[in-house]
Amino acid sequence: MSSRLDSRFTELKQANRAxxxxxxxxxxxxxxxxxxxxxxxxxxxxxxxxxxxxFSDPMADGPTIQAAALRALNAGQTQLxxxxxxxxxxxxxxxxxxxxxxxxxxIHRYGAKGFMRDASEAGVDGLLIVDLPAEHDxxxxxxAREYGLDMIRMATPTTDATRLPxxxxxxxxxLYYVSLxxxxxxxxxxxxxxxxxxxxxREHSDLPICVGFGVRTPAQAAAFASAADGVIVGSxxxxxxxxxxxxxxxxxxxxxLVSELAEAIRSAR
Amino acid sequence: xxxxxxxxxxxxxxxxxxxxxxxxxxAESLMPLVLDLEVAFNTALAEPDFLTELDxxxxxxxxxxxxxxxxxxxxxxxxxxxxxxxxxxxxxTGAHKINNCxxxxxxxxxxxxxxxxxxxxxxxxGVAAATVAARFGLPCVVYMGATDIERQRDNVSRMRLxxxxxxxxxxxxxxxxxxxxxxxxxxxxxxxNTFYMIGTVAGPHPYPTMVRExxxxxxxxxxxxxxxxxxxxxxxxxxxxxxxxxxxxxxxPFLDDPTVQMVGVEAAGEGLTSGKHxxxxxxxxxxxxxxxxTYLLQDGDGQITDAHSVSAGLDYPGIGPEHAWLHExxxxxxxxxxxxxxxxxxxxxxxxxxxxxALETAHALAEVARRAALLxxxxxxxVCLSGRGDKDMxxxxxxxxxxx
Numbered sequence: 001m002s003s004r005l006d007s008r009f010t011e012l013k014q015a016n017r018a019x020x021x022x023x024x025x026x027x028x029x030x031x032x033x034x035x036x037x038x039x040x041x042x043x044x045x046x047x048x049x050x051x052x053x054x055f056s057d058p059m060a061d062g063p064t065i066q067a068a069a070l071r072a073l074n075a076g077q078t079q080l081x082x083x084x085x086x087x088x089x090x091x092x093x094x095x096x097x098x099x100x101x102x103x104x105x106x107i108h109r110y111g112a113k114g115f116m117r118d119a120s121e122a123g124v125d126g127l128l129i130v131d132l133p134a135e136h137d138x139x140x141x142x143x144a145r146e147y148g149l150d151m152i153r154m155a156t157p158t159t160d161a162t163r164l165p166x167x168x169x170x171x172x173x174x175l176y177y178v179s180l181x182x183x184x185x186x187x188x189x190x191x192x193x194x195x196x197x198x199x200x201x202r203e204h205s206d207l208p209i210c211v212g213f214g215v216r217t218p219a220q221a222a223a224f225a226s227a228a229d230g231v232i233v234g235s236x237x238x239x240x241x242x243x244x245x246x247x248x249x250x251x252x253x254x255x256x257l258v259s260e261l262a263e264a265i266r267s268a269r
Numbered sequence: 270x271x272x273x274x275x276x277x278x279x280x281x282x283x284x285x286x287x288x289x290x291x292x293x294x295x296a297e298s299l300m301p302l303v304l305d306l307e308v309a310f311n312t313a314l315a316e317p318d319f320l321t322e323l324d325x326x327x328x329x330x331x332x333x334x335x336x337x338x339x340x341x342x343x344x345x346x347x348x349x350x351x352x353x354x355x356x357x358x359x360x361x362t363g364a365h366k367i368n369n370c371x372x373x374x375x376x377x378x379x380x381x382x383x384x385x386x387x388x389x390x391x392x393x394x395g396v397a398a399a400t401v402a403a404r405f406g407l408p409c410v411v412y413m414g415a416t417d418i419e420r421q422r423d424n425v426s427r428m429r430l431x432x433x434x435x436x437x438x439x440x441x442x443x444x445x446x447x448x449x450x451x452x453x454x455x456x457x458x459x460x461x462n463t464f465y466m467i468g469t470v471a472g473p474h475p476y477p478t479m480v481r482e483x484x485x486x487x488x489x490x491x492x493x494x495x496x497x498x499x500x501x502x503x504x505x506x507x508x509x510x511x512x513x514x515x516x517x518x519x520x521x522p523f524l525d526d527p528t529v530q531m532v533g534v535e536a537a538g539e540g541l542t543s544g545k546h547x548x549x550x551x552x553x554x555x556x557x558x559x560x561x562x563t564y565l566l567q568d569g570d571g572q573i574t575d576a577h578s579v580s581a582g583l584d585y586p587g588i589g590p591e592h593a594w595l596h597e598x599x600x601x602x603x604x605x606x607x608x609x610x611x612x613x614x615x616x617x618x619x620x621x622x623x624x625x626x627a628l629e630t631a632h633a634l635a636e637v638a639r640r641a642a643l644l645x646x647x648x649x650x651x652v653c654l655s656g657r658g659d660k661d662m663x664x665x666x667x668x669x670x671x672x673x
Binding site (some may be wrong): 017031055056057058059060062063066073079103104105106107108110130131132134150155156157159160164167178181182183216 | 284292293294295296298299300301302311437440441446450452454458459460528554555556557558559560563565567569570571573630
């Protein structure tokens with residue numbers, strides 16, 4: 001539905017390489033540093049951006065992304081500021097797809113219709129709401145379609161053959177394949193197992209499939225990039241900010257790692 | 270009201286929702302698990318063997334039925350309604366929590382699960398979970414906020430004695446909501462062998478329905494006991510609410526009896542206007558957390574805010590979705606009681622009846638203190654004595670010293 005996501009995956013298919021999808025948490029470690037990082041991600045090699053909306057109770061995330069959300073909230077990040085970041089980003093970049101990722105409650109509180117309208121107007125391309133499974137599509141799905149936003153769905157190792165059609169119905173943009181059972185940033189999936197899972201999903205869907213959870217190094221990214229349409233890296237990037245002595249250093253470290261990941265993915269096939 | 274009098278006990282719809290509340294707001298990784306659990310639960314409930322086994326454990330292990338006790342001296346003190354205690358604090362492990370844990374462990378066993386996880390606030394659910402896990406020989410991991418571990422040391426020791434592993438949760442505020450986050454993270458990581466034993470009528474469907482069903486033994490017994498003793502149904506029911514499992518258990522079998530008035534009592538902490546309370550209905554707005562839509566304490570941006578109560582068991586920023594629905598329907602009245610009022614009622618119960626109640630339960634007793642004198646002497650009032658207060662001795666003694 002989003003022309004930016006569709007165009008990007010079409011381009012990459014022609015170039016015969018996977019997308020590098022980078023996750024950062026909006027407002028981590030502060031608004032200015034986070035915006036500066038966001039603006040520099042495409043030049044460093046990010047093909048698609050996932051921008052996390054911080055939430056006080058991120059049930060599906062490991063310690064790294066929990067800490068990032070807390071840093072952002074403590075620095076005063078809000079839903080309004082996150083949408084403002086997207087507007088600021090769009091002022092200089094009209095082509096890189098940007099997906100908001102997070103939990104349902106902050107959108108629920110904002111008001112679903114108002115949020116979808118404002119997100120669309122700000123230049124968001126899609127949403128991935130972790131605790132909004134396919135069964136609850138009616139909460140945001142119709143509004144997303146009204147405002148031209150993709151609802152990105154997740155499939156996991158527990159999504160079996162009978163369940164897969166439920167997940168894929170009304171999924172758009174791309175499919176986020178969670179490589180292992182668990183929370184973000186912990187553990188590492190077996191590449192062969194993931195490749196088999198992708199093969200199974202492709203029998204049911206033409207959507208591009210991006211693989212995430214537990215991808216930390218350029219080598220791991222390259223391994224997944226041979227079979228997947230995209231590789232999602234989050235905790236490893238966020239960790240750079242958590243470990244750095246200063247916000248400026250954190251931003252520089254993230255960009256360095258993004259460049260390395262991009263290079264590895266470009267040479268994977 | 271447009272509803273007929275028989276609709277309030279109808280339960281959740283196919284989406285697991287009570288009106289707009291409840292649901293299954295969980296990550297895709299957990300969806301197949303909650304759907305499996307729903308099937309297993311519904312199948313078990315339809316099988317006489319399961320119900321027979323459940324009844325046997327309720328009788329021989331938990332010690333049911335719990336007595337319905339006429340609180341004669343408290344009745345005299347207030348000089349109005351005839352007050353009865355439903356004595357859940359006499360159950361094995363000292364609270365109503367075990368009713369639910371026995372049901373869930375029998376279900377876990379039927380499902381072939383080999384590992385139990387649980388969250389706990391005050392530690393009463395953690396103790397009950399550790400107890401049934403020991404009885405059935407399954408390893409048990411209990412997630413407990415670091416703050417709660419500090420203020421409920423005795424319960425931590427009890428859990429360890431029965432072989433449970435206690436994992437301190439330091440994320441967030443280190444209380445019940447954070448323990449629940451951590452338990453959900455464990456479950457999503459160990460999907461194959463693990464059974465998540467939720468302690469209250471919250472979480473994704475089918476938990477609110479399942480926990481209520483296992484706790485409804487409280488109300489079913491109360492009904493029979495009151496009919497046997499007084500020849501009629503009670504006029505009012507009063508219970509404290511954190512997540513709301515003892516209240517839901519007492520209320521549910523009476524929901525379609527229009528003459529029975531019900532009051533759920535939330536924790537007002539230092540007062541509803543202080544910002545330091547745990548009253549989700551009185552001071553919260555609808556939102557989505559821990560798998561269900563319900564009233565939540567949250568800020569204007571949808572971030573969950575800290576609950577506050579002298580009782581660790583009520584220290585939760587949400588409330589079971591069925592309560593949220595009954596609140597909106599107007600079938601159940603919800604009130605809120607401060608720390609101070611609860612402490613005063615705690616002492617009255619000790620002195621008048623020789624029963625040391627849990628601080629959670631003392632909130633229900635404070636509501637009794639507000640109402641009883643204003644009611645006629647033939648008004649039959651039942652309060653759920655949900656737990657005993659041994660665990661609260663350090664807190665109560667500290668507060669008595671501070672006030673001396």
